[in-house]
Amino acid sequence: xxxxxxxxxxxxxxxxxxxxxxxxxxxxxxxxxxxxxxxxxxxxxxxxxxxxxxxxxxxxxxxxxxxxxxxxxxxxxxxxxxxxxxxxxxxxxxxxxxxxxxxxxxxxxxxxxxxxxxxxxxxxxxxxxx
Numbered sequence: 564x565x566x567x568x569x570x571x572x573x574x575x576x577x578x579x580x581x582x583x584x585x586x587x588x589x590x591x592x593x594x595x596x597x598x599x600x601x602x603x604x605x606x607x608x609x610x611x612x613x614x615x616x617x618x619x620x621x622x623x624x625x626x627x628x629x630x631x632x633x634x635x636x637x638x639x640x641x642x643x644x645x646x647x648x649x650x651x652x653x654x655x656x657x658x659x660x661x662x663x664x665x666x667x668x669x670x671x672x673x674x675x676x677x678x679x680x681x682x683x684x685x686x687x688x689x690x691x692x693x
Contacts, residue, residue: 589667592657594649596626600637624679625649627657627664631689635680636664646674
């Protein structure tokens with residue numbers, strides 16, 4: 564009786580560690596979309612006095628595809644340009660943790676960005692894999 568309980572607990576522990584290890588490891592991903600994200604303006608007045616200045620940082624939304632999952636992350640930059648590894652159609656390594664995406668390119672530098680979206684693709688090949 565106790566051997567079966569211990570064996571059951573060991574199996575549960577192995578399964579949970581394998582599942583968490585898969586979530587914490589990097590996966591091959593493709594950059595599928597990149598666009599500049601701008602907050603809607605709340606400026607109402609007609610006069611140039613008090614007009615909003617230029618932003619001190621720029622936000623970009625980057626879309627990544629990992630097999631049948633599409634993740635969208637928001638990248639903040641102090642310049643109007645992006646790192647070359649975040650260009651469309653590039654292959655990167657992606658790690659997903661709670662509300663953050665971690666991206667590694669060829670130079671093994673890691674970029675952290677906030678995850679703003681996740682959805683599963685609804686193509687026939689993806690629905691058959693479930």
